Amino acid sequence: MTNRSHSEAPPWTILKLLRWTTDYFKSHHIENPRASAEILLSHMLGTARIDLYVRYDQPLMESELASFKALIKRRVRREPVAYIVGEKEFWSMNLTVTPAVLIPRPETECLVEAALQRLDPDASQRILDVGTGAGAVALALNRERPGSTIIASDRSREALAVARGNAIRQGGRIDRLILRRLVGCGSTRRLGFRHDHFKSPLYSDGGPGRVAARGSRL
Secondary structure, eight states, rough: OOOOOTTSOOOOBHHHHHHHHHHHHTTTTTSHHHHHHHHHHHHHTTOOHHHHHTTTTTTTTHHHHHHHHHHHHHHHTTTHHHHHHHHETTEEEEEOOOOTTTOOOHHHHHHHHHHHHHHHHHHHOEEEETTTTTTTTHHHHHOOOTTTTEEEEEOOOHHHHHHHHHHHHHOOOGGGEEEEEEEHHHHHHHHOOOOOGGGSSEEOOOOSSOOOSSSSSO
């Protein structure tokens, strides 16, 4: 994949490169080959995906081709696109993701929707998100229920660091978001959550006010 002089071959344009990469991904049985090609190329060029089609006839420089080739190799080795570009959209938020956290899945938005149906929008509640990872569920609920206190917990310090960065990046009522490292069920008792609440990845005790635990408020 190199640009040659006009006398030898036409240059690699954005559209030509997208088509070639899509076919290449298909031949290697990569899931969502066209979308993967678009996301990686727009990431490398620092532009929005839609702009790829606005600038479809733009030729790429040798340095850009080399950078894109490196991304293609990573994807063919089955590295997830989200880890390659370092972010994933969830609940209309662009969240930072690293190998320290699981990639938020679109289906998890159904969990947020189900939680919102059960949470009183006018009440001040305490909500515990166990295994928060990148903080996707906690941040979505923090946005939709700003009057509640969200406790985002994880056993991994690295994961909590990612969640903290995402919370700062998203803004909102982060004063009511607590990041807490939990080890074992005893930690949940100290936060006032009973074990019989643990029926899904998201738990609420419906209690008022803030949690005065040894959490890390942002």
